[in-house]
Amino acid sequence: MPIELTDIERLAQILERSGVDAIEIEEPGQSLKLVMDTGARMAASPALAATAGPAADHSVIAKADVAGHFLAAHPWRDKPFVAPGQRIEAGAIVGLVKIGLLYAPIVAPATGIVDAVIAETGAMVGYGTPIVRIHPLGESSPIS
C-alpha cells in the first residue's frame, strides 16, 4: 500500500504521543524513516514530505524548508511569532530557522488560526520538519 502524506503525519503524531523513538517502513519503490528524540527531530524523507496539503483532520502544517535550529521567537523578543488561537495570514512568518548567522523565515501556507506550535524552540529541524499546525479558514488557497 503506498504511503500517503496523511499517513506520515498521523504516524508522526502517534510516535510523538507514544514516545517511541523510531520507525522504519520499507516498501517497493519508497521508504520512510521517522526518528524522534527529545530535543532533536529529523525530517521525514523529503520526497514524501515536500508538498503541503490538508491532513485528514483539515489542518495545514507550516514546515521548515531548510535545515538548522528552530527559533519560535526572534532573539530580541520575548513573545513568539505565533501563539495558539492567533489568526495569521498566508505568508506570515510563524518562526525562524537559524543557520549560522542567517535567519530563514518559516511561513504560514494558508490563512487560518494557529492550532499549535509543534516544534520546540532550539530544536534541530530539517527540510520538511513540521513547525506549526494551522486550522485553515479556507478563504485563500494554500501556497506550496
Added chain:
Amino acid sequence: MTTPDRPRISLLGTSALLFEAPGAFDLPHQRRIWSLAATASTWPDIREAIPGITNLMLTFETPPRELDTLIAALNDGWDAAEGLAIGGREIRLPVTYGGEIGSSLQSVADHCGLSVDDLVSIHAAPLYTVFALGSHPGYCYLGGMDPRITMPRRQTPLQRSAGGSVSIGGSQTGVSASPGPSGWHAIGHTTWAFFDPSWPTPAALAPGDTVRFEIERVIR
C-alpha cells in the same frame, strides 16, 4: 595655556595619533609642524597628517599593530624638521565687530580690562597667518593674535554660534564658516565665503595664507 616642554604623543583611540610640539605658539614652530605634516603624509598606513596649532594629528588607514616605529619616526621627524615656508595669499576680511553675532564683544573687553574700541584695534592690527584648518568645513585657525585679548574658552560650549563669526578662544582667534556649536567667544562677523565643496579645493584658505581684518563697523 598648557603646553608640553617635550614633544607629547598620545592616542586617539585606534583611529589616530596626536603629536604635540613644545615651544611657543608662533610661526617658526608652526612651520616645522607643516614640514612634519608633509613628511608624515607620505608614510604607509597614514591616511592624513592634519596640522593643528603647533600639533599634528595622524589618522590611520588601518591602525598599526605596534606603535613604537611610528612614534620614533615622529620624534625623529620633528628633530629633523626645518620650517616649511609656505608662500600664501593675503586676504582682506571686512568685519562688523559687535552686534547680534559678535555678542561677546563687551564681555571680552571687560575680561581683558579694555575698552571696546581698544579691543577692536588690537584684534584688527596684526597680519594673521592661517596656521591650520579644522573644527568645521573651511574654518581657519589664525596665528598672531595679541595676548592682551586672550579669553579662556567657555565653561559650557554654546550649542549654536552663527556662520561667519569672528571669535576668540584662549589665545587664538578664528572665523567660523557656518553655524554650529562653539566654545569660543564671538566678537564680530564677516560675510566672506570660506568653503564650497564644488570648488577644486573646497576650502578658500590654506595654511600659509595671511589674513588682514578690516574694521567695517563697530556696533556697541
Added chain:
Amino acid sequence: MIEILSVTGPASVQDLGRFDQYRFGVGTSGAMDDVALRAGNILLGNDENAAGIEIPMMPFRLRFDRDTAFALTGAGVEAEIAGRTIPPWWRSQARAGDVLTIKAMPRGARCYLTVGGGIDVPTVLGSRSTQFRGEFGGLHGRPLQPGDILPCAASTATIGELGVEPADVTLARAAASADETIVRVVIAGEYDAYDEATHALFWRSSWKITPQSNRYGYRLQGPTVKPRAPIEKRSHGIVPGVIQIPPNGQPIIQMRDAQTSGGYPKIATVIRADLWRVGQARLGGKLRFEQTAYADALAAEAEMSAYLDRLRTNVRLVEEIRACR
C-alpha cells in the same frame, strides 16, 4: 525611487563617511551605527559603503515607487509593509506602491533602511553622507522632509526574505544591563591631568545621556570631573569617540558630526569597535566606560570584522543555494 511620506526628527542619508577631508575641517559624518549599515548592505548584496537612510526617531513612513529590495537593521523597530510585519535585521521585497511604516523604536536609537543598489544621491568629496554643518552631501545637505524623492540605483533581481543575527547578539558583552551600555575606551592625552579619585569617579559612574545628545556629540550628566588645575589646550585634531571634559566637568563624547578639532582636555576615546554601541544608546540611557589597552581595542575591531565577514559568507551561500534549486 523612494518618496518620504512622514518624518519625525532628523533622518538623513548616510554611508560609512568621508575619511580624508580632515585637512579642510570636514569631519567623517556617516552612520552612527556603521555595523548596522554594513549588515543591511551585506543582506542586499550591495557595496558595504552604499548609502542608506539613518532614522533616529519614529514614526517614519515612506513609499517605494518601484519594486525594490530593502533591509532594516540597527535599532529594534515595529515596522510593517503591505500588511506584513518586518522582523529586526531583515531583508524583504517591496512592490511598487508599497508603503513602509515604522511605528516605534522600542530598542536602540537608530534604524537603517538600505535598498538594493543603494540610495543614489551624488557623491560629494568622496561620500554620500550628509554634512549638516557644511550643508552638503546626502540630500542637499539637510535632514529628510515629507515629499522628498530619493533616487535608488537600479536594483537587481527579486530577493527572498531573510534575516541575520543582530550584532548585539553575536557581539554580546558580559555585564551589560537593559539601559546601561558598557563602552570600551583608550585613555587620552590629558588622562594624567586628573587625580586618582577623579579617575575612579570617571570609571565607576553610570553616565546619563542627556536630551542634548545628537550626531555632533553625546552630552553626559554625572558627577563633576575636574582636573588638578584648569587646562586650556591649543586646538588639535579630534576624531569621533573622543571624550572631552569642558570646564563644567561634564563629559561630551564627540560623535560623527563633531568638530574636527578642539581645545578642551580629553580624558579617553571610545574605541572604533564600540562606536556603534554608543550610536545605539538611547537618550536617557546610561553609559559606563571600561578602560582598554590599544592591543585589546584592535582585538575588538578584529572581532567586529569577523562578524561582518561571517555575515558576508553566510549571505553569499544563500544566494548560491537559491541559484541551484
